[in-house]
Amino acid sequence: MSADSAGAAAVALKRWGARADEALARALPREEQQPLELHRAMRYAVLGGGKRLRPVLVYATGTAFGASPEALDSPACAVEIIHAYSLVHDDLPAMDDDDLRRGRQTCHVVFGEAMAILAGDALQALAFEVLANDARLQADACNQVEMLRTLAAACGAHGMAGGQAFDLAAVGKTLTPGELERMHVYKTGALIRASVRLGALAAGCRDAATLAALERYGHAIGLAFQIRDDILDVEGDSATIGKTAGKDAANEKPTYPGILGMDAARAQLLQHTRTAIDAVVPLGARFNPLAGLARFVAERGS
Template sequence: MTPASTDLPAPLKALAGRADDALARVLPGEDLPPTELHRAMRYAVLGGGKRLRPLLVYAAGHALGSDGPVLDAPACAVEIIHAYSLVHDDLPAMDDDDLRRGRPTCHIVFGEAMAILAGDALQALAFEILADDEPEGDDPAQRIAMLRTLGAACGAEGMAGGQAFDLSAVGRKLTLEELERMHAYKTGALIRASVRLGALAAGCRDQDLLERLDRYGHAVGLAFQVRDDILDIEGESAVIGKTAGKDAAADKPTFPSIIGLDASRARLAALVDEALEAISPLGARGEWLADLARYSAARGH
């Protein structure tokens, strides 16, 4: 495996800035009523973050020859869905956390009821943005495929299902297969969707290539989670931006708790190799996707 970088290359950093600018435009202004709700929505989305999911949209689109504004809507939609999921995951009834991205969580700042509403409104906004956008060539079938992709990533066979698995797993000893299934839903589904949305927005109809990109997204999603679990043990709260050691304290199953730290690192390396193999036919066009796979496995926060 090529050595991974803990930092993003300059072109991807620039794209993260592009995503931030696009998100600031599509979110409702905090001076518009209901102002408290809009403030909570903007707080949840614009308060930092790696922007990995928008970057995957841009990288997949770039690999297929598209770098235009057609990628901004799906990039915003997946990041807004991600932000909504974090708001709800942090609630007292879920993970009950008070720190996210180095700041107090949304419900700590705005109250539990307003945080729930902010998450609800963000989820609805993501689909509105995606439905209003015009895919390359204005193909209605492509637009429907993109909406279906995002919807599936959110539902019972995506993030919601993964969170249900997570809640039921506390205090239980899972097998590695069960743990990977849980995270393929909870974390991996939206990462896979990000890659697919970038390809669809670029007009891709090659089913073999879409399948390869899905394999890439699956591997990157699991790699991201393995790295998260390692950081929960080795990271510091001030650096990783959330409460370190919380998973262990809550007796939640993690990769290190099931297979150990050394085996987790080995699994991480294997997943990056799987991701890189899946996109190998793209050659140099897949460079950004390859960079993001390596970054997901090496990041320090």
């Protein structure tokens, strides 16, 4: 990864991440609005930092097609709100049972399990409300419905929830590489792919070939993200990665280093990163930020 490419990706993350933070703060219920504790838990879960990769992918993709930032705010918020809800539920004692997320206590530790469950439920509903209420999207009802469908598919039984089910069933078991990939195509990859697609749809892209290229990009960067996450779980520390390091191994969860070995996991990471970049290079220079983000994902935390 060149210094210029790394710098451009870092600038994009900072700029679009800051915009996402501002849009999210507006989209969430106010803390002083009843029911107070629920709204505080929702804001705590969403506004507690994070890489904001998913909304950044929305902004980067939509901007490449010439969309204004204002046209991309609601899909960017929607994907990050869904992501935040998934983390709240993922950290619960019945799931991964973690007490550290984004460098601070998890939502259920601060607000209790019942309120954390409700916060996650309310956040999932809010994501669709944000998309449905956007007046810019309402101008093209068919496209708005497709965006809602895209988001719903990404977080349902053939998306995050299905991936989480595979994950729970895999604890203590040895998966084949194909089974491991399937799990993460659902659990991690679905929302990342949706982020890219939502950015394109919000910008008015209807070209099937272009959408297919972006789907390949999203698929590859989603797997690269997960492999890098697995590597960081082994090599990183809690202060750096913002969550409990070594948690996967302690919980006997299948990971890329655990199943493939570290060298093969690194090779897979490089392969998926190249695939992501190759998917968008033919689309032209305006998609360079997406290529830079793919490289950034592959090297984050290093």
